């Protein structure tokens with residue numbers, strides 16, 4: 271007990287210095303741990319947005335479709351839909367068609383991508399198909415066969431407006447050139463150039479019929495209630511699709527590879543930042559411990575003289591460092607929890623700073639709610655304690671170097 | 682048997698080209714129960730000799746025996762152990778750990794000696810009584826006068842039942858009244874509890890209290906006489 275008492279009191283001999291060190295330790299920990307919670311929240315958001323705009327958590331395609339993106343690589347909706355029925359954990363399935371086409375107005379023409387969708391289903395889930403993104407007209411209802419919902423830049427380029435006619439030309443499934451007339455029902459602005467200047471949403475059935483097979487699909491996007499279940503669901507669906515040679519299941523990491531890579535990149539950068547910050551904390555701690563030990567050179571000489579061996583003196587200093595590390599880490603955790611509680615509950619809105627960001631051609635909302643990465647938080651806190659203890663090694667060596675008689679002459 | 686004996690002890694400091702023979706051939710023995718002073722002017726080698734005897738420093742030449750054991754051969758850790766169990770040190774100043782109370786400073790020795798906690802109080806309190814420290818047990822060194830601090834240092838030196846107490850100018854930072862009072866206390870412990878003392882001083886009033894005066898000059902003993910009671 272006397273040891274702990276001694277270590278504890280030694281810690282507070284220079285109150286300001288100890289408080290500064292504690293502030294550095296807890297502040298750094300809180301900074302990285304909170305940032306981590308926020309960035310995992312933003313990854314979460316990014317993934318969810320990407321998943322909803324893109325191909326879902328999981329998606330069914332013709333096995334070669336994700337690679338080739340060719341219109342003739344379709345599969346049968348009637349064959350695929352039963353595979354997805356009555357599966358716990360799946361909250362939504364969104365069947366889609368993708369067709370590259372030439373869009374023509376009376377004034378101009380442009381290369382576009384036509385998406386055949388079920389508007390109602392998308393409306394609930396796709397962040398792009400939201401009334402807030404509509405700049406004129408409105409999102410077509412599900413049962414309208416011939417209304418198109420187009421990007422604002424495409425509308426400008428084609429010099430058309432809501433109510434105007436639009437002809438799209440493309441190859442049907444048998445390879446014949448075909449064309450279809452739509453009327454502009456609404457115009458959207460997403461902020462993502464590629465979408466705004468080259469995308470047309472139409473009723474899926476109308477497009478399928480024009481392609482020559484009303485049952486054809488290029489994709490069924492599957493939304494899961496919980497992304498944690500993804501590996502399990504993937505395995506189950508793979509089993510279910512095994513007997514169907516035109517149907518294969520993919521995960522968002524394959525279909526939205528760019529987003530997955532962007533996240534990997536970002537989190538690698540983050541880990542590097544954590545590493546750097548911990549190195550800085552180590553250097554700072556070494557310095558302050560060294561100062562406190564050099565000031566006590568004479569006292570360590572005295573302790574050696576009255577019979578403390580090197581092991582006990584080293585132990586005392588490590589004990590001080592451990593206390594410092596533990597207090598700093600606990601304070602840091604509390605601070606992290608307070609900060610994260612705020613950003614988890616209220617969210618952080620980065621849109622003032624960045625607007626809505628475009629990541630790999632996807633629209634990502636900048637309002638982020640942080641998540642709770644407990645493993646990371648405790649791991650970082652434990653790492654901080656270790657760092658502070660390691661930082662004591664050099665000062666301990668220094669404290670033990672002087673022979674007691676020498677140290678005693680020191681003033 | 683002598684508690685301490687040295688033969689032709691030498692300690693040479695080399696600072697650059699010059700050599701300082703701080704202790705230059707000292708043969709000395711201290712018997713159990715003695716109350717001896719190393720007297721001599723500043724720079725005569727008193728501190729160096731006490732450090733050699735106490736195993737805080739190693740001789741350039743010659744030997745030191747403590748309780749019949751040769752210190753020269755011992756490792757650093759063995760020397761530390763010898764200091765813990767056989768020697769009580771009192772220094773000129775800054776004897777105490779500032780963040781521990783008077784009581785805790787003394788208890789510290791018992792703790793590292795491995796004396797069970799239950800025995801601490803019965804070993805410390807009578808000593809505090811004897812040294813007039815009873816009311817000051819819970820004060821920190823900063824709240825004690827110089828004389829009180831040195832008395833706590835005496836208590837710490839004695840509590841572990843060492844073979845000898847080595848005190849390097851224990852009164853140098855005290856006014857002459859406190860100096861004499863401290864010495865009388867040490868002398869009483871010597872007489873009543875048969876504790877062996879070897880201390881250094883250059884203060885005549887203090888030297889006069891000693892029962893044996895070993896005078897040093899230039900690292901050598903120039904005179905060594907016992908007083909007859």
Ligand SMILES: Nc1ncnc2c1ncn2[C@@H]1O[C@H](COP(=O)(O)OP(=O)(O)O)[C@@H](O)[C@H]1O
Nearest residue numbers: 694696701703722723724725726727728729730
């Ligand atoms: N570490 C050292 N390095 C060099 N010279 C020293 C050292 N310690 C003591 N001396 C020299 O040794 C001599 C004896 O010193 P010391 O033992 O401290 O004498 P005293 O205690 O009697 O004043 C002095 O001349 C002193 O300058």
Ligand SMILES: [Mg+2]
Nearest residue numbers: 727728729850
């Ligand atoms: Mg001296």
